[in-house]
Amino acid sequence: MPQHRSSELLRYFSLFANPRKAYADLAPDILPLLTSCGIQAGAGKIPFIVFDLAGGGNIAGSNALVGGKGGQLDFLTTAGYNKLGLPGNMIPNSSMGAGNFVDQSMGIAMHSDSAYLRGIKARASASTVANMNGSVIPSISQTDTNLNQQNPLYGIHAAGAAGDLLVLIGTEATASGGNSMAPSYMIDPTVNPTVVTKPSDVTGLVNTGSLVGLLNQADAVNVLESVERISAAKLGQVSTGLPSADDTKVKNLVQCSYVDSAYLVDKYGNALQALDPTQDPHITGSGGIFSAADLQNKDFLATASVMKMVINGYAGGGTIELGGYDYHDSTRATGEGRDFMAGQCIGACLEYAARVGVPLMICVISDGSLVSSGMPDNSVGGRGKGAWMADNTATAAALMLVFDPRSKPSAIMNQIGYYNSDGTVNATGSPAANSVTLLAETMVLNYMALHGLAGGFQALTYINGQPSGLGAAASYDSLIAFGQVASVSNGKIIPPS
Secondary structure, X not given: OOHHHHHHHXXXXXXXXXXXXXOOXXXXXXXXXXXXXXXXXXOOOOOEEEEEEOOOOOOEOOOEOOOOOOOOOOOOOXXXXXXOOOOHHHOOXXXXXXXXXXXXXEOXXXXXXXXXXXXXXXXXXXXXXXXXXXXXXXXXXXXXOOOOEOOOHHHHHHOOOOOOOEXXXXXXXXXXXXXXXXXXXXXXXXXXXXXXXXXXXXXXXXXXXXXXXXXXXXXXXHHHHHHHHHHHHHHOOOOOOOOHHHXXXXXXXXXXXXXXXXXXXXXXXXXXXXXXXXXXXXXXXXXXXXXXXXXXXXXXXXXXXXXXXXXXXXXXXXXXXXXXXXXXXXXXXXXXXXXXXXXXXXXXXXXXXXXXXXXXXXXXXXXXXXXXXXXXXXXXXXXXEEEEEEEEOOOOEEEEEEEOOOOOOOEOOOEOOOEOOOOOEOOOOOHHHXXXXXXXXXXXHHHHHHOOOHHHXXXXXXXXXXXXXXXXXXXXXXXXXXXXXXXXXXXXXXXXX
């Protein structure tokens, strides 16, 4: 188009512009058209992130406390805790050394020297930690393999989670977005996780065209809204010559294309500011969760990229795989370092949710676990704890953590199932104890419970029509750890004020 024609067109469009603010909101007459045009503006569900610790890391005992039938504080034997990496002077009910090693600041009981706990508190504020709760799930899983079908991400989508831009994301090019598989009957190939590990993976997702380069974001939205109004008026005066039903479909298609363009420019006209975690003052800069130096670390960068997408509702859920959790090298220091990294990444997500003002559910899974011989590692990094000696399937567990900006989530139970006194999972303690697929189901059930929708779990079906496998609803009470969070009403999160 000649330059003078382009200038005339822009002057014409400017007659319709009525900027509302620097970041435009869709006009009241345009906003309802999102629904009629089928444009997804987020599902309104609690953001969900899976941390998949590849290699078989420790979750139970040295991080989240585990106990017998009476719950987390129904203490195991000294030998049982020793197997889980805690020497006699550091077991939770110790009368030796510093005394009681129980920390309940997050609601769930953690070992007071848990590397997860230290990492979370290194990135999350005290007020964020105070509005958390959690539950540990003793669950046997196979070690050093990606064949454990325990990632619940597709089940979370089946329960309603979806995003503005993407349904699911992950840090690996796998069906689950991480190391452990999803239950095969949950996998919906139409929503395979998009790989997100760095800012450029997300900022390239949106193309709002050249109009944003010619006008500022607010004016560009107003232009597109005005074109939609003109188009709607003109379409009512003309006929395509097609049969009535087809005529209506074509006209709706034209109208909705303008609505969709206005929506994209409104929300993502400045893709860098909207999607790039390095441009988000909550994440980087003065007072940010991460420093610029932190984001040179690939684990921190991947975490920042995924949490930005999921917590803002651009994706419905995500998997973050962290490697290096096969750390049975006859030391404790290596494992403590990797667990501290996991804790920091978890804490960063929780703190970001607090700053955005939305609830968040996090699940931590790993492929198996490991066992200690009890030999203490007295190096600075080892902290006097038992060195990790070998893989072990029977000491495994999963962890659920929940944050709500409005108030501390209520916990019906902080442990689902239980351990034997010798430090091994009781295989009949819950349906999830000896079935990784039912572990994934249990996490989906708890996700629904946070929305007040646990009663609908029995009717939940997956892509191939297979129903959930936890049995009759009467058995759910022993599997639901949380009540509905305060930030949810009528099954959807209340938008932050």
